[in-house]
Amino acid sequence: MSPAKTVIVRYNRVNRVNHWITAICFVLLVLSGLSMFHPLLFFLSGLFGGGQWARAVHPWIGVVLLVSYLGLIVQFWRENLVHKDDVEWMKQMRFVVANDEAHVPPVGRNNAGQKFVFWSMTLLIPVLFFSGLLIWEVYFGEATSIPVQRVAVLIHSLAAVAAILVWVVHVYAAIWVRNSVRAMTQGYVTPGWAWRHHRKWLEEIASGHDKATLRKRP
Numbered sequence: 168m169s170p171a172k173t174v175i176v177r178y179n180r181v182n183r184v185n186h187w188i189t190a191i192c193f194v195l196l197v198l199s200g201l202s203m204f205h206p207l208l209f210f211l212s213g214l215f216g217g218g219q220w221a222r223a224v225h226p227w228i229g230v231v232l233l234v235s236y237l238g239l240i241v242q243f244w245r246e247n248l249v250h251k252d253d254v255e256w257m258k259q260m261r262f263v264v265a266n267d268e269a270h271v272p273p274v275g276r277n278n279a280g281q282k283f284v285f286w287s288m289t290l291l292i293p294v295l296f297f298s299g300l301l302i303w304e305v306y307f308g309e310a311t312s313i314p315v316q317r318v319a320v321l322i323h324s325l326a327a328v329a330a331i332l333v334w335v336v337h338v339y340a341a342i343w344v345r346n347s348v349r350a351m352t353q354g355y356v357t358p359g360w361a362w363r364h365h366r367k368w369l370e371e372i373a374s375g376h377d378k379a380t381l382r383k384r385p
């Protein structure tokens with residue numbers, strides 16, 4: 168295989184389907200959640216067939232999100248473990264934002280920004296889920312007192328705002344780093360992309376320490 172035509176598989180089909188189920192659930196949760204958050208945003212409930220429907224489907228989508236995100240945790244926790252290099256990368260983050268990665272220390276498969284998104288969501292999604300259970304009126308309304316529900320609503324809303332902010336950072340970074348979205352749609356990146364954004368990862372692949380699959384460019 169000529170090197171110019173070789174690409175590196177970054178996400179396999181299972182990774183990608185799992186990711187997009189998570190992403191779709193998240194967007195649907197944000198839309199249905201916002202429709203219940205403030206009367207000005209109530210119009211969003213029209214997307215779900217009205218207020219009653221938005222309220223009924225929101226928690227169930229939350230259940231699917233939790234299960235789906237657990238799938239991502241199982242697949243990605245290892246590569247998101249934090250190392251000493253991550254601190255160095257964080258210190259030079261202004262160069263990443265300025266798209267001047269020559270000044271940024273080389274990183275492995277994931278950079279500290281990606282790890283931040285992963286661990287933030289790993290914390291926030293269970294918080295959203297369990298605080299959501301406490302205010303799921305149909306099933307748990309009788310089991311929880313009003314003061315508990317009030318605290319749960321507050322925690323649920325704060326966690327939702329935090330998760331939306333983390334998600335905005337994630338999508339912005341995905342678009343900012345050119346051809347990252349292709350990694351999550353078609354699964355592959357070019358060696359040039361890996362050299363530019365994840366040089367240590369490329370070196371690990373070249374030395375055989377990372378068993379990433381190589382294939383012909385489609």
Ligand code: HEM
Nearest residue numbers: 189190193239243247281285288334338341347348350351
């Ligand atoms: C809907 C909009 C979204 C877009 C456009 C998007 C885009 C992407 C892209 C392009 C990557 C690959 C980045 C790379 O390899 O450099 C990625 C990875 C990932 N995304 Fe998303 N994403 C979205 C939503 C979400 C949501 C809602 C979550 C979690 C709640 C999420 C969690 C992840 C995780 C865990 C990874 C894998 C990174 C790792 O290896 O840990 N994404 N996403």
